[in-house]
Amino acid sequence: MVVLDVTQEKIIEIIKHAIAAIFLILISACGENRSSVELGIGAEQGISIPLAIRDLTGGSINIYLTCGWPDGTRLAMEIDQAQGMARASCSGLAPEETSFYLEIEFVPDTQEAVMLANATKLVQLVAGENNLAFAESDYVYLDDDGDNLTNLSELENGTDPKDPVCIIGFSIIGSCEIGA
Numbered sequence: 001m002v003v004l005d006v007t008q009e010k011i012i013e014i015i016k017h018a019i020a021a022i023f024l025i026l027i028s029a030c031g032e033n034r035s036s037v038e039l040g041i042g043a044e045q046g047i048s049i050p051l052a053i054r055d056l057t058g059g060s061i062n063i064y065l066t067c068g069w070p071d072g073t074r075l076a077m078e079i080d081q082a083q084g085m086a087r088a089s090c091s092g093l094a095p096e097e098t099s100f101y102l103e104i105e106f107v108p109d110t111q112e113a114v115m116l117a118n119a120t121k122l123v124q125l126v127a128g129e130n131n132l133a134f135a136e137s138d139y140v141y142l143d144d145d146g147d148n149l150t151n152l153s154e155l156e157n158g159t160d161p162k163d164p165v166c167i168i169g170f171s172i173i174g175s176c177e178i179g180a
């Protein structure tokens, strides 16, 4: 009888372990489902390109998106000139607070590429589809030569974004040292 009791105890112990193991498998399976996040970007599945950048002529626009900044992969977005949208999708992101970094570059036909603006956005991702949108106020417009005219303004004015500007015509527009 004593031997039988021990056997019963062992069986109960084995069943307990089996139930615990099934629980662990179920929990880890749920965890795997939650960690796969598909990202839909913007209400129209894209990011609206700022109007002033869209209006630039004589070159092409490149937009890069890094999902999971700064460690994520930098993706070249697909540019839809007609709609003024840039599109990309990121998958396999964890449902947690995630940083996104957008960079907008203009490649003039006759000059080297100029980075115009960037924007950073922190989003609390949820399992399933998430939306990412950038407002005009999110953009930081760059000024490579530090003359207080943004690279975008310089391209609009036809000046060199890498050479400080003081005067265009009769107007003092930049902040470089006059005569320097």
Ligand SMILES: [Ca+2]
Residues within 6 Å of the ligand: 143, 144, 145, 146, 147, 148, 149, 150, 151, 154, 161, 164
């Ligand atoms: Ca400038």
